[in-house]
Amino acid sequence: MPTHGLEDEQQEAAHKNSLNPLHHPPHHPIAPQHFVDGTPDVPDNMVVHVKDFVEQAPTTPLARTNSFGQIVRKEEPLSRTTQSGPPPPSLWADFPAADYVTILTDDGKQFHPTVRQRVLHSESETVYALCPLRDTKLQITEHCILRTPGVLEFGVHFRAVETVRFSFNREVRVEGQHDKFSECDFLLPGLWYKHNLVAGMSDETQNIVLCPNPATNKMLSSFAYNLYPSVRVGTCWTVREDKVAYPVAAVYHRKSGEFTFIQRMDVLEKDSLLPGFPRGEVVLEGDTDIGSLGFKNNNGSPSLVLNFPWYERDFAYQRKGTILPLEEQGPVQSFLELKAGESKTVSWRLVYGRCDSYHELVCTTWEASYAHLQPKLVPTSLLDDEILDLLCHYFVDSYLSTPTLHGFKCVNMSPRTCEVVEEDVAFEVGFVGRVLMNATNCYTYGQKKGRQDLIEIGTSVLTSWFEHGFTENGLLKEIFHANEQQQVELFTSRRQGEAALALIQYLEFERHSCRPPPAEYESKVKRLLETCISLQQVDGSFPRAFDKNLAIKDANGGGTSCMVPALIHAFRYFDDPKYRDIAIHAGYYIVSEVVEQDNYTSSTIDANCPDKEAATYAATAMWYLAGVTEVEQLRQRLTKVAAKACDFALSYFMLYDTPFAAGHILKDQVPPHGLHTRGWGLVSSENNHIDCYAFDFLDVLRWVGDEVRPASQGWKYHTMANLIASSLREQLLPRPGRMCGIGKVGYMPEVVQQTLWDYGKNGKGTYNYFMAFGWPVASIWRMLERRVFGFHPDLLPADHPHAPPLART
Numbered sequence: 001m002p003t004h005g006l007e008d009e010q011q012e013a014a015h016k017n018s019l020n021p022l023h024h025p026p027h028h029p030i031a032p033q034h035f036v037d038g039t040p041d042v043p044d045n046m047v048v049h050v051k052d053f054v055e056q057a058p059t060t061p062l063a064r065t066n067s068f069g070q071i072v073r074k075e076e077p078l079s080r081t082t083q084s085g086p087p088p089p090s091l092w093a094d095f096p097a098a099d100y101v102t103i104l105t106d107d108g109k110q111f112h113p114t115v116r117q118r119v120l121h122s123e124s125e126t127v128y129a130l131c132p133l134r135d136t137k138l139q140i141t142e143h144c145i146l147r148t149p150g151v152l153e154f155g156v157h158f159r160a161v162e163t164v165r166f167s168f169n170r171e172v173r174v175e176g177q178h179d180k181f182s183e184c185d186f187l188l189p190g191l192w193y194k195h196n197l198v199a200g201m202s203d204e205t206q207n208i209v210l211c212p213n214p215a216t217n218k219m220l221s222s223f224a225y226n227l228y229p230s231v232r233v234g235t236c237w238t239v240r241e242d243k244v245a246y247p248v249a250a251v252y253h254r255k256s257g258e259f260t261f262i263q264r265m266d267v268l269e270k271d272s273l274l275p276g277f278p279r280g281e282v283v284l285e286g287d288t289d290i291g292s293l294g295f296k297n298n299n300g301s302p303s304l305v306l307n308f309p310w311y312e313r314d315f316a317y318q319r320k321g322t323i324l325p326l327e328e329q330g331p332v333q334s335f336l337e338l339k340a341g342e343s344k345t346v347s348w349r350l351v352y353g354r355c356d357s358y359h360e361l362v363c364t365t366w367e368a369s370y371a372h373l374q375p376k377l378v379p380t381s382l383l384d385d386e387i388l389d390l391l392c393h394y395f396v397d398s399y400l401s402t403p404t405l406h407g408f409k410c411v412n413m414s415p416r417t418c419e420v421v422e423e424d425v426a427f428e429v430g431f432v433g434r435v436l437m438n439a440t441n442c443y444t445y446g447q448k449k450g451r452q453d454l455i456e457i458g459t460s461v462l463t464s465w466f467e468h469g470f471t472e473n474g475l476l477k478e479i480f481h482a483n484e485q486q487q488v489e490l491f492t493s494r495r496q497g498e499a500a501l502a503l504i505q506y507l508e509f510e511r512h513s514c515r516p517p518p519a520e521y522e523s524k525v526k527r528l529l530e531t532c533i534s535l536q537q538v539d540g541s542f543p544r545a546f547d548k549n550l551a552i553k554d555a556n557g558g559g560t561s562c563m564v565p566a567l568i569h570a571f572r573y574f575d576d577p578k579y580r581d582i583a584i585h586a587g588y589y590i591v592s593e594v595v596e597q598d599n600y601t602s603s604t605i606d607a608n609c610p611d612k613e614a615a616t617y618a619a620t621a622m623w624y625l626a627g628v629t630e631v632e633q634l635r636q637r638l639t640k641v642a643a644k645a646c647d648f649a650l651s652y653f654m655l656y657d658t659p660f661a662a663g664h665i666l667k668d669q670v671p672p673h674g675l676h677t678r679g680w681g682l683v684s685s686e687n688n689h690i691d692c693y694a695f696d697f698l699d700v701l702r703w704v705g706d707e708v709r710p711a712s713q714g715w716k717y718h719t720m721a722n723l724i725a726s727s728l729r730e731q732l733l734p735r736p737g738r739m740c741g742i743g744k745v746g747y748m749p750e751v752v753q754q755t756l757w758d759y760g761k762n763g764k765g766t767y768n769y770f771m772a773f774g775w776p777v778a779s780i781w782r783m784l785e786r787r788v789f790g791f792h793p794d795l796l797p798a799d800h801p802h803a804p805p806l807a808r809t
Contacts, residue, residue, distance in 0.1 A: 098172065103136050104165040104281055104335045112136055130156070137162040138338075147349075153265065155347035156308075160338035165283055167311055167335050171296070172304040172350065174251050174260045181235060181297045185252045185358050187261070187365060188294065190245035190652040190682030192237070193610045194358060196230040198556070198601045227321025228609050228686035238294030239317070240310045241268065242755040242764075245682055246369035246655040249293035251302045252361045257354045259361050262293055262304050263368060265347040273661040274756065276763035277318060282334045284309060289659060291346065308346045309334045316756075321686065323760045358598055359644055362651050370716070373655045375678040377726040382733075384784045388445060390735050392454060393746030394777050395442040399457050400425060402482045406464040407435040410774030415767040418744040425482040429469070430498030431605050432750070432772035433479075436465060437502040441781050444509050462506055466521050471548060474527035476500070492605055493542040493559030496532055500525065500566040504573055511573075512795050522574075529570055532563060533582055540589030544602060557593060558602025560586050561617035565696075565790055568624040572791070580628050587625045587638075594618050595641050600648050604684055611684035615649035616697045618642075620790075623700045627789025639707040643717070646704050649697065650720055653681045654690065658754045664765025666752070669741040670732065677754050679727025688757040689768070691750055692728045692776050694783040696790065703789075725783060733780070741767065748776035 100113045112132035119141070120127040130140035139159040146152055156168065174184070185194040229237055241247040247264035272286040291308040312318075313331035338344065351368065355361055382390075397418075398409040407427035413420050427435045443458025445451070469477050471487075478495040479488040503525050510517045535550060536542055541557030567583035570576070593599060595618055603614035622642035629635045658677040660667035667674035680690040698721045705717035732749050734742035742749055751759065751768035761769045785792065 099130055099168065099170050101130075101132055101136060101138065101140070102167040102169070102333070102335075103138070104167070104283065109281065110134075110136075114140065116142075136166070137164045138166055140168075150352040152350045153347065154350070155265075155345055157343060157345045158338065159343040160340055163337065163339045165335040165337045167333055168308045168346075169311070170306050171298070172260065172262065172306075173298055174253075174302045174304060181300055181302045183254055184302045185254060185361075186295050186302075187248070187250040187252070187358075187361060187651075188237075188239060188244050189248055189362075189365065189369075190612070190654075191239060191243055191685055191688060192229060193600070193648075193685075194598065196228070196610060196685055197232065198608055198610075199597065199599050227326055228607065228684075229315070229317050229326075230609070230685070233326055234314045235297035236295075236314045238292045238296075238305050238307060238311055238313055240292050240312060240755055241290055242271070242658045243688055243757065244293070245652055246366070246373065247291075247293060248365045248369055249295055249304050249306075250361055250365050251295055251304060252355075252358055254358075257356060258352070259355060259364070260304060260350070260352050261361075261365055261368075262306055263349040263351065263365075263372070264291060264293065264306075265349050265372065268656060268659050271659040271661050271764075273663045273765075274763065276758065276761065278332050278334075278756070279316075279330060280332065282332060284334050284336055286661070287344075288334070288336065306348060309336045317688065318756050318758070318763075320757075320759050359647065363647050366647070366651055367716075369655055375655050375723055377723055378676050378679060378731060380726055380730055382730045387730060387733065387784060388781065390733055390746045391748065391777050391781055392442070392445065392451075393744065394748070394773060395438065395454060395457055397744060397746070398773070399461075400482065401460065401464075402485065404464065404468040404485060405477070405480055405482070406461045407480075407482075408433075408438055408461070408774060410435055410438075411772040412770050413773055414743070414769065415741065415747075415749055415771055416743050418742065418747045418773070421770045423483070427480045427482060428495070428772075428774065429465070429476050429478055429502075430495035431492075431775065433774040434498070434502075434778040435461065435774060436499045437505075437778045437782075438774060439465075440502045440506045440509070441778065443506065447509075447513065462503075466503075466518075466524060470524055470528070473548065473550065474524070474531040475548070476528060489548050490545060490553065491547065492545050493532065493535070494544075494562040494603065494605055496528070497542075497559070497562040497564075497566045500528055500532070501569060503528075504566060504569040508569070508573055508795055525570070526574065529566070529579065536582060536585065539593070540585040540587070541593070542586065556602045556608075557589060558608075558614060560589055561594070561603065561614070561621040564590075564621035564624050568628060568790060571628065583621075583625060583628075587621060590618050590621050591641050595644050598648065600645070604687075607684050607686035609685040611687075612649060612652035612681050613684075613693060615645050615652070616693070616695075616700075619645035619649060619700050619704070620696045623696070623703055624790050626703075627791075636707075636709070639704060639709075642700065643704045643708045643713075646701060646717060650716070652683075653720065653724060654678050654754075660765045665741040665767065666754070666765045669739070671738060675731060675752070675754075676727060679724045680752065680754070681724075688755060690752045690754045692732070692748065692752075692779055694724060694728055694779050696782065696787070698725055698783055699787050728783065729780060746777070747773045748780055749773070750776050 100111055103110045103112065112134055114130040114132050117129045117131055118126060119129055124146050126144045128142040128144070130142055137160060139161060141157045142154055144152060144154040158166065186192055241264055248261055250259060250261035252259045266289060268289040270287045270289045272284040272288045274282065288309050290310045291306060292310040292312060294305050296303045296305050311333045315326055315329050316332040317326060317329055319329060336344065355364055395408065400407060400409055405427060409420050409425055410433040411426050411428050412424060427433060429436050439458050439461035442454050443462065446454025446458060471477060475491055476496060476499045477487040478491055507517045507522065507525065532542065535546060541560045542563050543552040543554060544556040544559045545554035546552050564583045564586055567579045571579040571583070594614070600614035600618065601610050602608050603617050604611045619642045622638045622645065626635050626638040629638065654677045656678055660674050662668065677690060681693055682688065682690055701717040701721035705714035708714050708717070732740045732752070734740050734745055734747055736745065749767050750771040750773065753762065753764055753766050753768065756764045759768045
């Protein structure tokens with residue numbers, strides 16, 4: 001696929017348009033420019049200019065003025081937006097149009113730019129009639145309200161005179177004195193950050209293979225940086241609103257600090273059932289509330305774009321790029337049919353302001369969205385132990401022994417049968433398998449509850465890995481194919497770190513229970529850690545991937561945060577400050593190269609892009625380091641860094657409930673009213689679904705909420721921890737009488753498709769046709785525990801609040 005430079009994209013689009021017969025439709029009085037798919041742009045003389053309705057922002061950066069302890073209502077001024085007085089009345093009264101309506105007829109699409117005619121005007125309100133330049137049998141009116149300087153709300157009302165199928169577009173050009181697309185960063189929460197690139201990506205590492213995929217005949221899949229939405233693919237993107245964590249599209253100018261964002265204001269309650277992989281023009285069967293938001297490179301200047309109903313372009317990323325090349329995922333435009341006399345009203349908010357950094361933009365849009373949406377806790381009915389007992393069904397049912405290693409069926413499994421796809425059983429020690437963490441949880445819970453079956457299963461798995469699970473150079477066998485008794489000869493910092501953590505936690509439990517573990521087990525864990533430490537780079541990072549001979553295959557430091565928990569546990573267990581010092585060295589890298597650069601990428605293994613887990617792991621690493629820090633000033637610094645990482649992580653968690661249609665599993669088979677998606681987290685730019693990833697993150701949020709200064713900022717971390725916990729803990733947990741479309745009790749699902757995106761089958765409102773059950777079980781299990789800086793309260797000495805090294809028995 002050819003890559004698109006920021007300056008070259010428009011030239012390529014112009015070339016494509018010159019070949020497109022729709023470029024100069026004969027019925028257009030104005031011949032506009034086009035997107036790559038041939039859709040016309042809004043003409044320059046009809047584009048909304050943000051500066052036309054807001055006064056110039058002050059030259060000094062705005063302070064964070066609103067108290068987090070007070071929820072901002074939509075009628076109140078937003079923090080960080082300009083508060084410098086109303087704009088000149090003449091500018092507001094003459095607020096220009098930037099719209100066109102596309103009508104779908106039997107003869108094809110007709111594009112109709114609109115002319116705005118003012119019907120009513122006052123100091124704060126204006127009503128317009130949006131008149132298409134040709135008769136479309138569609139009446140359009142707009143009601144605009146200037147809430148505060150820099151905050152405009154507008155609702156557009158559509159009424160059909162005769163039956164009509166329509167699509168509405170508005171473009172907002174963002175122009176400052178020196179604004180250029182290349183000087184701006186963009187935000188689509190949970191999907192797009194800045195230019196959506198991975199820092200330091202090279203041609204040598206773009207096709208590193210790290211994750212198994214049964215769709216490729218048991219080979220390892222390639223996950224290249226150009227297979228997900230980014231500026232390397234294109235610079236014009238609009239996406240369905242249910243693809244983002246909250247319906248916002250924002251642009252931020254790095255030099256001036258000015259930002260503009262569009263926010264959808266309606267409650268999204270309806271959606272229509274669609275084929276799994278729609279293309280081209282789609283007439284919706286029934287009503288929908290889903291629109292689309294995005295941005296565009298408009299001849300070198302940035303624009304924000306909104307559509308109703310939804311319209312995805314220049315590419316409609318609906319299928320994982322490794323399964324279908326992104327360049328083959330062409331645009332999709334939906335049309336809403338209104339019969340004579342029917343109407344529809346859609347509303348948005350447009351906000352202009354200034355802030356100090358891109359991080360502040362993320363906070364600003366999140367605060368505005370939370371204040372408007374105000375998500376409530378999801379009702380729950382099960383006690384923690386009842387949930388754990390249900391999860392134990394997974395341990396018992398999925399347990400499998402082989403001639404060498406024992407474990408749990410954990411990856412590439414059908415949600416309908418909860419059996420392995422293509423009978424290819426693979427044990428994966430970390431990441432999506434979490435065999436060793438589940439074994440430790442199974443064993444320790446069995447000991448606490450006196451369940452001999454769990455004790456035996458946990459002991460069998462852990463013993464087999466201590467005896468047969470290590471390679472010659474001391475690494476753990478990350479992925480082991482049980483049928484062939486073969487391991488994958490590529491290794492990652494993330495899986496090694498997560499597996500080492502699970503083994504040390506098992507050793508801690510045994511020592512605390514007065515059952516000293518065999519010295520051989522401790523020696524093997526030490527050797528594993530020493531091998532991993534030998535890979536640490538001068539800057540403190542750990543390479544993302546390496547081979548059995550420790551030759552680095554991917555030097556990206558995305559897995560660095562994943563090593564910190566194991567190192568801190570090793571410091572306490574072995575009473576060796578070397579492990580703490582290595583973790584601190586890694587912490588310097590995380591602070592300087594991840595958090596301060598907003599570079600939350602490449603932590604997940606089955607993609608190489610911006611992802612949620614990079615942010616949650618960075619925050620978790622700061623939490624662990626704070627637990628071994630006695631210097632108050634340094635602990636405050638770690639808290640501040642963790643809070644910044646948490647802010648980015650929270651931008652992946654949904655603040656509203658995605659609407660599902662009748663016929664969707666997530667509506668029909670999740671009683672009583674379908675899945676509430678608020679509190680579930682989007683995964684990454686490449687994997688555009690939601691999941692139940694939590695692990696340590698909720699304890700980190702609560703710690704940040706307690707420690708962050710000023711204290712008034714702590715409310716959002718506590719609030720979101722409670723929301724996430726209420727939503728994840730039991731909604732999709734299959735149990736008798738409520739199986740939620742899953743084949744067996746206790747198998748917590750992984751890939752939940754809340755939008756028009758999939759891994760090759762099924763589409764919105766369903767589960768992926770294969771998934772991993774290992775890590776969701778481990779995630780919910782860990783979420784229900786309350787730990788102090790990563791340690792179970794039962795294992796902390798009572799005389800020290802920060803858990804000094806464990807005394808040997």
